[in-house]
Structures are given as structure tokens and as C-alpha cells.
Amino acid sequence: MLRNLFGRPSKATEDDVRLENSLAKTRSGVFGRLGSIFQANEITDELWEELEETLILGDVGVPVAQELVERTQKRVERENIKATRDAYLILQQEMVRILTPAEPMRIDDPRLLTIVLVVGVNGSGKTTTIGKMAHWYKNRGRKVVLGAADTFRAAAIDQLKIWGERAGVDIIAHEPGADPGAVVFDAVRASQESRQADLLIVDTAGRLQTKYNLMQELEKIKRVAAKQVHRAPHEVFLVLDASTGQNAISQAKSFKDSAGVTGIILTKLDGTSKGGAVLSINHELGVPVRFVGTGEQIADFAEFDPVAFVEGLVGQ
Amino acid sequence: MFESLTDKLQGVFDKLARQGKLTEADVNAAMREVRLALLEADVNYKVVKDFVARVRERAVGREVMESLTPAQQVVKIVNEELIELLGKPAPLNLSGQTPHVLMLVGLQGSGKTTMAAKLALRLRKSGQRPILVAADIYRPAAIQQLEILGKQIDVPVHSEGTSVPAATIAKNAVRLAREKAYTTVILDTAGRLQIDDQMMQELEQVRMVTRPSEILLIVDAMTGQEAVHVAEGFNQRVALTGLIMTKIDGDARGGAALSVRQVTGVPIKFLGTGEKLPDIEPFQPDRLAGRILGMGDVLSLIERAQETITEEDAAAMERKLQDGNFDFEDFRDQLRQIKKLGPLTDILGMIPGLNRMTKEIDMNEAEGSLKVTEAIINSMTAQERRNPSILNAGRRRRIAAGSGTTVQDVNQLVKQFRDMQKLMKEMGITGGRKGKQRRGRSMLPRGMSNMFGGMN
Numbered sequence: 001m002l003r004n005l006f007g008r009p010s011k012a013t014e015d016d017v018r019l020e021n022s023l024a025k026t027r028s029g030v031f032g033r034l035g036s037i038f039q040a041n042e043i044t045d046e047l048w049e050e051l052e053e054t055l056i057l058g059d060v061g062v063p064v065a066q067e068l069v070e071r072t073q074k075r076v077e078r079e080n081i082k083a084t085r086d087a088y089l090i091l092q093q094e095m096v097r098i099l100t101p102a103e104p105m106r107i108d109d110p111r112l113l114t115i116v117l118v119v120g121v122n123g124s125g126k127t128t129t130i131g132k133m134a135h136w137y138k139n140r141g142r143k144v145v146l147g148a149a150d151t152f153r154a155a156a157i158d159q160l161k162i163w164g165e166r167a168g169v170d171i172i173a174h175e176p177g178a179d180p181g182a183v184v185f186d187a188v189r190a191s192q193e194s195r196q197a198d199l200l201i202v203d204t205a206g207r208l209q210t211k212y213n214l215m216q217e218l219e220k221i222k223r224v225a226a227k228q229v230h231r232a233p234h235e236v237f238l239v240l241d242a243s244t245g246q247n248a249i250s251q252a253k254s255f256k257d258s259a260g261v262t263g264i265i266l267t268k269l270d271g272t273s274k275g276g277a278v279l280s281i282n283h284e285l286g287v288p289v290r291f292v293g294t295g296e297q298i299a300d301f302a303e304f305d306p307v308a309f310v311e312g313l314v315g316q
Numbered sequence: 317m318f319e320s321l322t323d324k325l326q327g328v329f330d331k332l333a334r335q336g337k338l339t340e341a342d343v344n345a346a347m348r349e350v351r352l353a354l355l356e357a358d359v360n361y362k363v364v365k366d367f368v369a370r371v372r373e374r375a376v377g378r379e380v381m382e383s384l385t386p387a388q389q390v391v392k393i394v395n396e397e398l399i400e401l402l403g404k405p406a407p408l409n410l411s412g413q414t415p416h417v418l419m420l421v422g423l424q425g426s427g428k429t430t431m432a433a434k435l436a437l438r439l440r441k442s443g444q445r446p447i448l449v450a451a452d453i454y455r456p457a458a459i460q461q462l463e464i465l466g467k468q469i470d471v472p473v474h475s476e477g478t479s480v481p482a483a484t485i486a487k488n489a490v491r492l493a494r495e496k497a498y499t500t501v502i503l504d505t506a507g508r509l510q511i512d513d514q515m516m517q518e519l520e521q522v523r524m525v526t527r528p529s530e531i532l533l534i535v536d537a538m539t540g541q542e543a544v545h546v547a548e549g550f551n552q553r554v555a556l557t558g559l560i561m562t563k564i565d566g567d568a569r570g571g572a573a574l575s576v577r578q579v580t581g582v583p584i585k586f587l588g589t590g591e592k593l594p595d596i597e598p599f600q601p602d603r604l605a606g607r608i609l610g611m612g613d614v615l616s617l618i619e620r621a622q623e624t625i626t627e628e629d630a631a632a633m634e635r636k637l638q639d640g641n642f643d644f645e646d647f648r649d650q651l652r653q654i655k656k657l658g659p660l661t662d663i664l665g666m667i668p669g670l671n672r673m674t675k676e677i678d679m680n681e682a683e684g685s686l687k688v689t690e691a692i693i694n695s696m697t698a699q700e701r702r703n704p705s706i707l708n709a710g711r712r713r714r715i716a717a718g719s720g721t722t723v724q725d726v727n728q729l730v731k732q733f734r735d736m737q738k739l740m741k742e743m744g745i746t747g748g749r750k751g752k753q754r755r756g757r758s759m760l761p762r763g764m765s766n767m768f769g770g771m772n
Contacts, residue, residue, distance in 0.1 A: 061356075153461070208565060251538075271542070274541075
């Protein structure tokens with residue numbers, strides 16, 4: 001139903017199915033309660049309160065949860081809606097509205113070499129995500145190269161190499177402890193020359209957003225890329241663990257400020273975690289979710305679709 | 317980013333300061349702030365409910381009603397209750413026969429492998445003979461990671477590749493430890509979701525064959541509402557004995573600690589405080605409580621300063637200050653050091669009481685004024701920086717043009733700088749006390765705050 005409202009074909013795509021399956025547990029958990037809230041006969045104050053509580057339990061964050069409830073409530077009153085089922089649909093529309101990106105992604109623009117930088121805090125799943133992303137774009141006809149610019153964490157390069165093998169793409173790496181900027185420089189050169197690649201995905205070391213020097217390092221990596229390729233990096237993705245709470249907003253803000261993050265990849269969405277924080281992130285910072293990681297296998301990766309996501313969260 | 321609870325409560329109570337007595341409605345408003353503050357800190361919703369009920373009970377009593385400073389009283393109660401709930405610090409249980417087995421469990425990416433190495437280093441330093449066990453056979457390069465870390469801290473790592481079941485590896489490791497007289501066996505298990513039945517069975521098997529004296533859940537300080545389910549899930553299957561919070565060096569409030577502690581009832585034992593292997597601390601409830609409440613964190617500020625500014629730099633600067641030789645070169649160094657500490661808002665936010673101030677000052681303006689100051693200094697010649705007295709009108713015009721400012725801006729900076737120099741000389745004469753105390757202060761000379769423009 002929501003699908004039709006947003007002009008989508010009523011049949012779900014393969015991606016949608018994967019996203020929805022991964023959200024099945026979420027649905028049976030906290031957000032599943034949304035459905036039962038709206039099964040009440042009447043729209044009451046308790047209903048709104050319960051709704052706010054449920055959103056907060058999904059890590060949506062207090063301010064956005066309150067705003068969502070308010071907006072829904074206002075529209076329900078203005079449009080003189082009496083049936084709880086219709087109110088539920090309005091809530092879903094509002095959620096989709098918040099999650100919808102303002103601009104399309106720039107990865108698929110025609111360009112000789114597209115450079116994608118992947119950043120995030122420690123343990124958010126950057127390396128795994130890059131393996132999946134390489135697989136994804138290779139299957140879509142791109143010639144992909146990986147740059148191993150996480151030269152800090154023990155065995156990070158080995159880990160990326162294994163993913164590179166699984167995805168069947170080349171990887172450019174230096175020794176552990178090498179300068180990440182130098183790795184990026186070489187990776188760009190190799191992509192342009194020997195490998196003839198059109199998509200370079202760069203892995204970076206995990207860093208907490210409060211580590212000022214490490215955040216500066218990201219700026220340097222960006223400068224190295226920008227000097228070699230016009231307007232590179234073309235996308236900077238922040239990898240965000242779906243179980244992260246309100247700190248996700250601080251992460252997005254800091255990484256946006258110093259690394260110019262253009263999108264979020266939400267990982268580990270196969271748990272009961274909701275990733276509700278992404279609502280706050282797009283709402284407050286205008287950084288949309290672009291992809292989701294839905295499991296440990298290489299194919300467990302999908303483009304983010306707000307409609308499918310909300311449907312997955314709340315059930316149809 | 318976050319306002320502290322004290323500020324918010326102050327707002328609530330300010331409104332009724334004139335009325336004198338607290339009413340039921342006032343307490344309700346205050347409790348709402350407490351509730352929101354805890355939710356923003358990622359404390360689980362249900363835990364918050366119980367917690368607020370307890371605080372309310374005490375707040376409604378005489379303690380607050382008759383107090384002259386109700387806001388502080390409420391914060392005090394919240395703080396005390398938090399400390400109470402977070403529980404007392406507990407050491408590792410290393411009683412009974414050796415080898416003691418420590419088993420580390422948790423979600424993917426929570427920091428188990430790094431924590432295993434940190435614990436090994438700590439145990440080795442305290443005279444134990446630890447051995448690390450690579451029982452994560454799933455994540456690519458997890459074994460290599462542990463082996464590299466083991467080498468760094470000089471602790472042996474037992475591994476059997478990725479095709480042997482984790483339980484077998486763990487069992488063999490314990491036997492090996494017994495034969496070779498290792499005293500502690502640290503099991504690094506694969507990250508897993510608490511709802512993944514097959515993987516949880518693997519943990520149960522490992523537990524059965526190794527009988528660990530500690531089963532420690534590693535929890536990322538950034539975890540949100542989900543923390544409760546994670547802790548419940550692991551506790552049900554493998555009966556946890558302790559908790560370890562990692563990545564506490566970020567700016568996450570760490571409310572998840574309260575949730576997992578409440579759900580499991582087991583003590584929090586350690587905190588992971590950085591990327592390096594010695595970065596592990598025994599848990600201290602008061603510090604974590606302050607953090608959850610968003611009260612200034614002076615300790616973190618000091619740590620950050622220590623990280624970015626070396627002892628030698630500080631000592632050299634102190635000498636210069638005492639001798640009155642502080643010139644524009646030094647001033648620029650100081651500006652850069654402050655910049656290295658991070659954005660001004662962050663720095664000031666960590667100082668109690670200044671939380672409020674940061675809202676009133678336009679921080680972007682202050683930050684911008686820092687930049688302008690640096691630009692002016694950069695436009696001076698080395699000679700001018702070392703000897704500002706040669707700055708005549710012509711030089712000042714050139715500097716203004718070079719830094720994109722006006723001559724007035726340059727004049728103002730030079731005047732402020734002279735005032736500061738004078739002040740420091742006076743301090744040097746009257747102060748005269750030596751030793752470590754002064755070293756901390758010399759990091760940010762008094763009077764320098766005038767230079768931040770918008771801040772006075």
C-alpha cells in the first residue's frame with residue numbers, strides 16, 4: 001500500500017526481499033509493536049505516547065521521535081482522520097519522507113575513475129562492507145580495485161585481501177604501518193594505469209570521531225585523491241553499526257565535518273537492531289543511507305530503499 | 317552536542333525559584349528531564365523507567381523539597397543512584413586451580429580481539445603467564461590479527477587454523493596450558509548475534525569443555541537500546557560473570573553500561589580506553605556516572621591534552637614563560653596545540669560549568685577568530701615574530717594585506733600580545749613556584765583567552 005503511494009511497482013524486487021527478510025527479526029521486535037499500537041480502535045493520547053516510546057526504543061532519538069509523532073498527529077487532525085489504520089499509513093509516509101535522499105548517488109555517473117572512500121569508527125564493519133560492495137559492483141559490470149589504506153589495525157590488510165579474493169577483484173596494499181596517503185596515491189595510479197579500473201574503493205582504519213589527529217588524516221587522504229582525480233573522492237561512505245545508539249549522530253556529524261561524508265552504509269542489520277538512528281542522521285544532517293549490510297555472506301548487501309526499509313520495519 | 321542534566325534541571329527549577337516550594341508538577345517536570353537525559357545517553361527505556369521511579373521517590377522526600385538548591389539536589393540523587401546501579405568495581409576472578417580460563421564473548425566488532433590482547437598484557441605485567449587462543453575461525457584474518465597482537469606484547473598465541481571446531485581448539489589450548497604451566501588462558505571467540513542459535517551453541521560447547529572462571533561480555537560503549545537484548549541473550553546461554561566496555565575513549569555517553577548491568581546483575585570489570593594495548597582501566601563507577609549524565613569530563617580533557625602535547629614541549633614553554641621570552645613564534649605554537657586538541661566547543665564542553673557558556677558564545681566566531689589570529693602571525697616575517705617591537709606602521713600594513721585583515725586587527729593583536737607578555741612577566745616574578753603544578757597551567761597562559769575574541 002505504502003509502495004503504491006510512492007509510485008513504486010507493487011511487486012518487490014530481489015533487493016527489497018533481502019532487506020525485508022533481514023528486517024524480519026526487527027519487525028518481530030520493537031518496531032513490530034508499532035503495528036499493534038495502531039490496532040487500537042481509536043486514536044487516543046495514549047496511542048501517541050506509546051508511539052513515541054516505541055520509536056525511542058528503536059534508537060530513533062528523542063527529538064526526531066517527538067517530531068515524527070507531532071507531524072503525524074497534526075496531519076491526522078488536519079485531514080480529519082479517524083481510522084487508526086490510516087494514521088499508521090501517515091506515520092509510515094512521514095518516516096519515508098525523512099529517509100528519502102535529496103540527491104541521487106554519484107557512483108554511477110559516467111566518469112573514467114570513480115573513487116569511493118569508506119570511513120567509520122572501529123568495529124563498524126568497514127572491511128566486510130567493502131568486500132560486499134566490490135562484489136556488488138563487479139556483478140554490475142564495473143572494474144573494481146580495492147585500496148588497503150587501513151595500515152594500522154593488525155591484519156586489516158590480510159582481511160581485505162581475503163575479501164578481494166572472494167569478490168575476485170584486485171587489491172593495492174602496502175606494508176602494515178605505511179602512510180595511508182601513499183597507499184591511496186598508488187591505488188589511484190594503479191587503477192588508472194595497470195588495472196584500467198573504473199571504480200576504486202578505499203578502506204580506511206577505524207577511528208573514533210573524537211580523535212582529532214586521526215580525523216585530520218582522513219582529510220589528507222581526501223586531498224591525495226582530489227589531486228589525482230577531478231572532484232575525488234566522489235562518494236564518502238560512513239559505515240554505521242545498526243546497534244549504535246545516539247552516538248551515531250555524533251559520528252555522522254564529525255565524519256561529515258572532516259571527511260565530507262556523503263552517505264551512510266548501515267551494517268549488521270541482520271540482528272534485532274533497528275538502526276533507527278539513521279532517521280535522525282538524515283533529518284538533522286542531510287546524510288542519507290545508501291546501502292545496507294544484511295548478513296555475513298558476500299551477497300548480503302543491498303541498495304537502501306526507504307520504502308522497503310520502512311515496510312520492513314513496520315510490516316505491511 | 318548534549319546539554320548536561322544540571323543545565324536542564326536548572327532551567328526547570330529556575331522558573332519556580334521564586335515560589336519557594338516544590339509542587340508535584342515541578343517534580344514531574346524535573347523527572348521528565350532526568351528521563352530524557354538518560355534516554356539520550358542510550359540507557360534502555362525500561363531501565364530508565366525503573367530508575368526514574370527510584371529517583372522520584374527520593375526527590376519527593378524532604379531531601380529536595382527543603383533544599384535551597386533543588387536542581388543540584390536532584391542531580392546529586394541521580395548521580396548517587398547511578399553509581400549505586402553501576403555497582404562496585406570487581407577484579408578478575410583468578411581463584412582456584414590454574415590455568416584460569418577467561419572467555420570473551422560479544423557481538424561482531426565490539427572489540428573482543430583487541431581486548432583479549434589488552435587483558436593478556438595486563439596479566440603478564442602482573443606476573444601471570446597468559447596464553448591467547450584464536451577461537452574465531454570465521455572472520456577473515458581474525459587469527460592473524462591475534463597473532464600479530466600476541467607478538468607485540470610477547471604473549472604466545474595458540475591457533476589451529478580455520479577448519480578445526482572452536483571447542484576443540486579451546487580444549488587443546490587448556491591442555492597445552494596445563495602442560496606448559498601457563499596460568500591464564502584467554503579465549504578470543506568469534507563475534508556473533510545473540511539470536512544466532514547455531515553460533516550460540518558453539519559458545520555453549522566451548523564453555524562446557526573449558527569451564528571458564530570468567531565469561532566476559534564485551535560491549536561497545538556506543539551500543540544503543542539493543543544492549544539489553546544482547547546482554548540478556550548471552551547471559552541466558554552462557555551465564556556471564558562480568559562485563560567489559562570498549563571504545564570508551566569516544567564521546568559516547570555509555571548508557572548501555574547501565575542497561576547491561578541491570579539486566580545481567582554481573583559486575584563491570586574493565587573499560588577499554590584507547591586503540592593501544594596498554595589502554596585498559598579497571599572500571600570506576602563515579603567516572604562513568606558523570607559521563608552518562610554529561611557532566612563535564614575534566615579527566616578526559618587532561619588525557620586528551622597529554623596525548624597531543626608532549627612533556628618536553630610543555631617544559632620548554634614553561635621556561636620561556638618564566639624568562640619572559642614568549643614571542644609570536646611561541647604564541648603560534650600554542651594556538652596550534654589548542655587546535656590539535658579539537659574544536660573549541662568540545663574542549664569547553666568538557667569543563668564543568670563551561671557547558672553553559674559554550675551555548676552563549678558563538679563558537680564558530682571564536683573558532684574563526686583563532687584562525688584570523690593565526691593568519692596574522694603567519695603573515696609576519698620570522699624576525700617580526702621573534703621581535704615584535706620592530707612592527708612599525710609599514711610592516712603592519714603589509715601584514716594586514718598579507719593576512720586579509722585590517723591594520724586595526726593587527727594593532728589589536730599586537731596590543732593584546734603585549735598585555736599578555738606583561739601579565740606573564742608579573743606571574744613569573746610573583747609566582748615563582750616550580751614543579752608539576754605549573755606545567756599544566758602553562759599549556760594555556762592566562763590572558764590568552766582574550767585572544768579568542770568572542771569569548772570575553
